[in-house]
Amino acid sequence: MSEHIVSSKLYIGIWLTLLFLTGLTAGVAFIDLGPFNTVVALVIASVKATLVVLFFMHVKYTSEKLTKIVIASALFWLLLLLGLSLADYTTRLMR
Amino acid sequence: MAVESHELALRHHFADPEQQRQAASLGMWVFLATEIMFFGGMFCAYLIYRYWYFNEFAAGSRSLDITLGTVNTAVLICSSLTVAMGVRAAQMGKNKLLVVLLLLTLVFGFAFLGIKGVEWYQKYEEHHIPGPSFDASDLIREYPQIHIDPQHSQIYFSLYFAMTGLHALHMVIGIGIFCYLTYFAVRGRYTPEYHTPVEIGGLYWHFVDIVWIYLFPLLYLIDRKPLG
Numbered sequence: 001m002s003e004h005i006v007s008s009k010l011y012i013g014i015w016l017t018l019l020f021l022t023g024l025t026a027g028v029a030f031i032d033l034g035p036f037n038t039v040v041a042l043v044i045a046s047v048k049a050t051l052v053v054l055f056f057m058h059v060k061y062t063s064e065k066l067t068k069i070v071i072a073s074a075l076f077w078l079l080l081l082l083g084l085s086l087a088d089y090t091t092r093l094m095r
Numbered sequence: 096m097a098v099e100s101h102e103l104a105l106r107h108h109f110a111d112p113e114q115q116r117q118a119a120s121l122g123m124w125v126f127l128a129t130e131i132m133f134f135g136g137m138f139c140a141y142l143i144y145r146y147w148y149f150n151e152f153a154a155g156s157r158s159l160d161i162t163l164g165t166v167n168t169a170v171l172i173c174s175s176l177t178v179a180m181g182v183r184a185a186q187m188g189k190n191k192l193l194v195v196l197l198l199l200t201l202v203f204g205f206a207f208l209g210i211k212g213v214e215w216y217q218k219y220e221e222h223h224i225p226g227p228s229f230d231a232s233d234l235i236r237e238y239p240q241i242h243i244d245p246q247h248s249q250i251y252f253s254l255y256f257a258m259t260g261l262h263a264l265h266m267v268i269g270i271g272i273f274c275y276l277t278y279f280a281v282r283g284r285y286t287p288e289y290h291t292p293v294e295i296g297g298l299y300w301h302f303v304d305i306v307w308i309y310l311f312p313l314l315y316l317i318d319r320k321p322l323g
Binding site: 003005006008011012014015018019022023025026029030031032033037038041042044045048049052053055056057062063064066067070071073074075077078081082085086089090 | 116117120121124125127128131132135136138139142143146147161165168169172173175176178179180183186187297298301302304305308309311312313315316317318319320321
């Protein structure tokens with residue numbers, strides 16, 4: 001069993017997609033979508049981050065399940081940190 | 096060198112090179128998980144203050160140079176491509192290509208820091224660096240329709256400098272790692288059997304890219320729409 005070697009065509013495709021999404025997110029920022037500006041910006045950022053993790057960082061091709069568990073738990077703890085903190089601060093009546 | 100790189104290939108406590116490679120990669124991912132928590136604390140602080148002081152954050156965000164920010168995002172994405180292609184070159188044993196791609200990555204890394212330096216200097220000239228000489232009167236003049244408290248503006252710029260500064264520190268460390276990788280790639284240490292340093296150095300570089308992928312919209316983009 002050896003490492004998976006990703007084709008350079010795929011890498012260049014991912015690179016072009018990332019550049020396109022960067023331009024898209026910069027352009028959409030100037031359009032008033034109300035509260036959805038933040039949502040759209042973060043969704044695009046997350047799509048970009050996922051592409052980098054899956055392809056550039058080879059997570060799509062790794063046979064090591066522990067790596068995926070480490071990533072999932074890191075995201076889970078980050079979600080706890082952000083989720084519980086915001087659940088507190090956004091529901092306070094007084095500052 | 097050939098003998099040395101062969102001896103480097105397998106430590107005695109691993110069953111085979113594949114297991115050794117996966118163990119190194121897993122170790123790097125555990126480190127990156129701690130880095131996610133490290134940056135996560137700053138992102139959390141940013142989100143809470145942005146929720147509290149939305150007007151000041153909107154005005155502060157608009158004062159950043161969106162063109163330089165977008166160009167810098169593209170520069171980092173290009174560097175991630177050269178890193179990914181570099182790991183591929185190492186996997187295939189194309190050593191000359193590996194050296195070229197590592198050098199290109201360094202060029203992109205320095206370009207990013209240079210552009211970042213220009214942006215920081217602009218903030219210095221505008222008196223937007225938190226401290227005794229901080230001055231938000233230009234923002235107050237520019238956005239009369241919203242109430243801006245200079246103290247709260249300082250919080251935005253404190254977070255801006257802390258987050259981009261911490262990210263830049265990671266870039267500097269990344270450049271150090273890639274100088275090390277380039278040095279040993281020139282000496283021919285990395286082969287298709289042994290190129291773990293290139294691979295885990297690449298993981299670090301991609302991670303720093305991902306942090307910027309989130310910093311860019313949060314700091315530069317979120318409050319660009321026409322002010323109500």
